[in-house]
Amino acid sequence: MQLLGIHHVAIICSDYAVSRQFYVDLLGLRVLAEHFRPERQSMKCDLALPDGGQIELFSFPNAPPRPSYPEAQGLxxxxxxxxxxxxxxxxxxxxxxxxxxxxxxxxxxxxxxxxxxxxxxxxxxxxxxxxxxxx
Missing domain, CATH: 3.10.180.10 (2,3-Dihydroxybiphenyl 1,2-Dioxygenase, domain 1)
Known part of the structure; x- marks a missing residue:
């Protein structure tokens, strides 16, 4: 197996509009695609990084908060x-x-x-x- 790079990083946000504004308007990432997925009551936005990688923003109803401090296992x-x-x-x-x-x-x-x-x-x-x- 030979990995070629990271294609995307997926982020579940608590407030889709606020996170979209942060990543698009503040960090300057370009929107590649944006969809509402009715079966999941979820928004999905694909954002382009300059090197070809992507960030996927998701909204999910009732997603639990991310434990961070002290640092938790995981990303x-x-x-x-x-x-x-x-x-x-x-x-x-x-x-x-x-x-x-x-x-x-x-x-x-x-x-x-x-x-x-x-x-x-x-x-x-x-x-x-x-x-x-x-x-």
Whole structure:
């Protein structure tokens, strides 16, 4: 078996309209498709990442909240690679998004920071420059 990459990451949100606005208007992802699925009473929105990957946003009635702190087993966070971490952090903060202080990865020397989506899902911005490895 040879994996070629990550095709998509699926996110179940508590408020579809708020999360759609966050990922489309704030983070700038392009909508590929958007559908209401009546059999599940669920919205599904496929969002394009610049590298060809996708994020799928879902709404499901009565979905339980995600345990996060202390960190639970399962997906820890979603990391986006960026070229200019300072500019991205400033842009998020200008939009009223709380962003943690920039840290340096002790193994790669790359800079990164965390912020959260509307449901508290941890999102990371990881600055890429030559010889960068993503955690």
């Amino acid at each position: 820890r966070h979603l990391a986006f690679s960026v070229a200019d971490l300072d500019a991205c952090k400033a842009n998020l903060e200008a939009q009223g998004i709380a962003v943690e202080a920039i840290r340096v990865d002790e193994y790669t020397g790359q800079r990164f920071t965390f912020f959260a989506d509307p449901d508290g899902l941890p999102l990371e911005l990881y600055e890429l420059n030559s010889n960068a490895l993503i955690d």
